[in-house]
Amino acid sequence: MTGGDLSRRLFDDNSILTREDWAAYCAHQSPERPPRLTPAEYAALDDQERRRYNRRRAAWHADWGLNTTSTMVLARQEFAVIAEKNFYSHDPVKDHVALSGPPTLGKTTIAQILGRDFEIEVRVLLEERGVKLEDLDEFQPVLYLSITSETTTDTLNRQMLLFLGTPISVSKEYRKGDLELAVAETLRRHGVRLIIPDDVHLLRPGRRNTEGVHSYLKALSSxxxxxxxMVGIDLEKTNLFDELRHKDTVEGGQTGGRTTLLPVGRFAKGSPEWLDLVRWVDDQLVLLHHPPGRLLRLKDYLWNRTQGGIGSLMSLIRRAALKAVVTEHEQISRQLIDLTTADYNAEKHGNREVT
Incomplete structure (x- = not known):
């Protein structure tokens, strides 16, 4: 058993480094929602039963699943259209998608869901064609990559080989150009049809060791x-789409000509979408004394705390729910949220005003 296998089995490690990690992500389901006990029912539990119930509540509050927001719906629709066009097109050069927006707005979550949707759909389509996928152990339609500021074409190749289970030592036998061809052939052999490079904004222009990664990904996809x-922060402000000198004209970069940009933004204060999201989050709480709809009365305060960021909101309420159980407060009040620290960006740019 490898270290990754042990980490995943013992601690539900959700990092994605290998195809086994990706398969575990695709198969993951949120824990079963525990029943909401009355105070009398909770008081009747013995110590062991109470600890077990509280652990179930902690697991639920930390991982209660996802809400289908308007951004998610739009991203799924647009991505599905482009993926279907690619699937049936005989053009070897495929169209691409870029998810872009400020930090902590759920871009990675959306990308991983789109990747899972893609994998499921590809497998269904192939099975409908009579392909017996159980006989194709190497088949891996989706490859997920975490980009860092130190990613180079060499480390990218090694990361892809690691994901697919190809021995890293093999890469030492090739010169740079030959290794690129070997990686491309490995991707073809495994049937890879979608690569998700996450955090591509970290590939800063002008850095000698990373500036070729954009071009390499484009060449590899061809x-x-x-x-x-592609997933990253404010990608339209990077050089991702601007390979050519005339970047401000129709003659701009080839990547821009092949890529559809899907923006991921913040929720507007007071918007119906924000109200729906807060209502949905409130419905997920399993706390003994929490009045249904309490968070709706705090919708403006919650927006001020998080500036309309779904990631910040989820993190803040999850932490507050866990704190409500630990402190035996058993409800989320304005006072409890005031005492709950949000992420750095939310604390820096948000405020604790009520309106």
Whole structure:
């Protein structure tokens, strides 16, 4: 058993480094929601039963699943159209998608869901064609990559080989150009049709060791042929789409000509979408004394605390729910949220005003 296997089995490690990690993500389901006990029912539990119930509540509050927001619906629709066009097109150069927006707005979550949707759909389509996928152990339609500020074409190749289970030592036998061809052939052999490079904004222009990664990904997608789902912060402000000198004209970068940009933004204060999200979060709480709809009365305060960021809101309420159980407060009040620390960005840019 490898270290990754042990970490995943013992601690529900959700990092994605290998195809086994990706398969575990695709198969993951949120824990079963525990019943909401009355105070009398909770008081009747013995110590062991109470600890077990509280652990179930902690698991639920930390991982209660996802709400289908308007951003998620739009991203799924647009991505599905582009993926279907790629699937049936004989053009070896595929269209790509880029998810872009400020930090902590759920871009990675959306990308991983789109990747899971893609994998499920590809497998269904192939099975409908009579392909017996159980006989194709190497088949891996989706490859997920975490980009860092130190990612180079060499480390990218090694990361892809690691994901697919190809021995890293093999890469030492190739010169740079030959290794790129070997990686492209490995991707074809495994049937990879979608690569998700996450955090591509970390590939800063002008850095000698990383500046070639954009071009390499584009070239690799043409050789395989593969669709890219690129994810990052404010990608339109980077050089991702501007390979050519005339970047401000129709003659701009080839990536821009092949890529659809899907923006991921904040919720507007007081919008119906924000109200629906807060209502949905309130419905997920399993606390003994929490009045239904309490968070709706705090919708403006919650927006001020999080500036309309779904990631910040989820993190803040999850922490508050856990704190409500630990402190035996058993409800989320304005006072409890005031005492709950949000992420750095929310604390820096948000405020604790009520309106």
């Amino acid at each position: 050789r395989a042929p593969i669709m890219l789902l």
